[in-house]
Amino acid sequence: MxxxxxxxxxxxxxxxxxxxxxxxxxxxxxxxxxxxxxxxxxxxxxxxxxxxxxxxLIDAHVHVTASTADLGSLPSWSPSYAAAHGMRIMGEMLGRGFTTVRDASGADYGLADAQSEGLFRGPRLLFCGRALSQTGGHGDNRNRGTHVHDDHPCCAGLGRIADGVDAVRAAARDELRKGAHHIKVMASGGVASPTDRIDSIQYSAEELTAAVEEAGAANRYVAAHAYTARAVNRALELGIRSIEHGNLIDDRSVALFLEREAFLVPTLVTYWALKQEGREHGLPESSWRKVDEVLGAGMAALERAARGGVNLAYGTDLLGGMHRHQNHEFRLRAEVQAPLDVLRSATTVAAELVGMTxxxxxxxxxxxxxxxxxxxxxxxxxxxxxxxxxxxxxxxxxxxxx
Structure with missing residues (x-):
């Protein structure tokens, strides 16, 4: 049977x-x-x-279509080529013990359906489609000299630009229409984006609220890329359920996580890997220089959150050839958390986050x-x-x- x-x-x-x-x-x-x-x-x-x-195991922050760290090149790829890489990456994830993954932008219903139908071996895929970004935000991979944003239909594109409340509502509804399990928004600057500062906050309160309302109306939730306490706290106050990264949180952040019953998904291994070998796998020099701004702070943030009783889910956020380090996150977490707490982050806590308790x-x-x-x-x-x-x-x- x-x-x-x-x-x-x-x-x-x-x-x-x-x-x-x-x-x-x-x-x-x-x-x-x-x-x-x-x-x-x-x-x-x-x-x-x-x-x-x-x-x-459950990895609550992956990018299964990010087969290079040069994210700006992905939208030009053939959809079939991107899908072939995604299937390979997912098969390797299953071989590392991850039977469910939550994609934090890039994957679509095609990969999820193909996996569930047994067309290839890989973990169960919970996807958000494209992440929502403001112009010049973390999901906008244009350099300063590029003016046209080509919203290529290829699943390898990680972000889509939506400016203004109406545009954010329409973009969120569109991703939900395509079956998104959650909505991803870029609420602060990031490492891999070419034109923003890590310490910037992104999207207005009204735009973030629109995304939260649309996700809630569909019985879904919003995950937000955010680093600084300023960005994290604002996102939590506006009803975002899941904070991705959070390397620069403060005590107010911890209180808000508890008050809102929200989740933090640290991704320590990606900074370790980017610093070690990011340039070898396509990370532009300008992005590589940003890594130091968040690398050292990540462990302190994990310790602060763990000590405060925050819901911590396992995430890795690896790109390109660095996916092979997916299990190394267990070593990094073990420097701060007790073994059972680390295990729960990759099982029961992650299951609660994705609504599959x-x-x-x-x-x-x-x-x-x-x-x-x-x-x-x-x-x-x-x-x-x-x-x-x-x-x-x-x-x-x-x-x-x-």
Missing amino acids: TGSLLLRNALLLDPEVGEYVEGDLRCEDGRIVETGQGLRGDVRTEDLRGAVVLPG GEIGTLRPGARADLLVVDGDPLADVTVLAEPKHFRHIIQGGEPVS
Whole structure:
């Protein structure tokens, strides 16, 4: 039977519980149906002999179509070429144990539909389409000498320019029309954009509110790219649910995260990777020089947020050939957070962020049978998850994929 599997003699680690339970786990039709002792079933059976079983990992900030760090070049690519790269990148993500990813701009319904129909191997894809940016904002990749914005239909383009309340409403509605699971807005400057300052704030309060209202009307939410406390706090006050990066937050930010029950998605590994090898993978020199403005502050921000009890989800934001460092984020988080908290960031907390609590990120019966079989003890040393060589099996929908 498709998606049916029995895992016996395992150490079950449900992040919701936070401790090991010896026993078996049975899947049918792609879902977990039972855990306990001495389970039986006329299905494929694997004796794990004490290996750890935990939910498949969730990366809440990826760009699966960003196959180069030169983001300004992407809109000129052929859609078929961009899609081929995206499928390759997603397949490699699945091989690192990530069974669900949330794309933070670039991916579209085509890749999501193709993955769900089994046309290629990759994680479940939650997409936002194009991120909304003001002229000269983080999603505007034109240099100073370029005047025309070519809104190419290719899925590789990460942003779309929308200026003014009416234009923001129309752009948000258009992405929702195409099936977006969330709306992404650029609420501050960034590293990879050529003409803005990292410490700038972007979009007026009225424009951000329009995006929040449109997402809320569709029972969706808004994620915002933002670095500084000024940008983060403003976004949270206006009802944005998810802050991406947040390297320069302050104590007021922490209070607002708690008050609004919002989420922070730090992406520490991308700054580490950009500094180490960003130029090798196409990052322009002007952008590479911006990395230092946020690199050192990211760890301090994570520590401030963790100490304050902020909802922290796992994210990586890697570009081009740097995607291979996706699991290194576990090492960086482990410098600040306890192992269980890091694990929860990539399972239960991320599942809550994307509105799939009980569906993914858990071993409870009824959840999707997306599982990771690990040799090692993540509760003692979560960095075992930083090395896919420790993954004995990666299971998606009850089917072993590696």
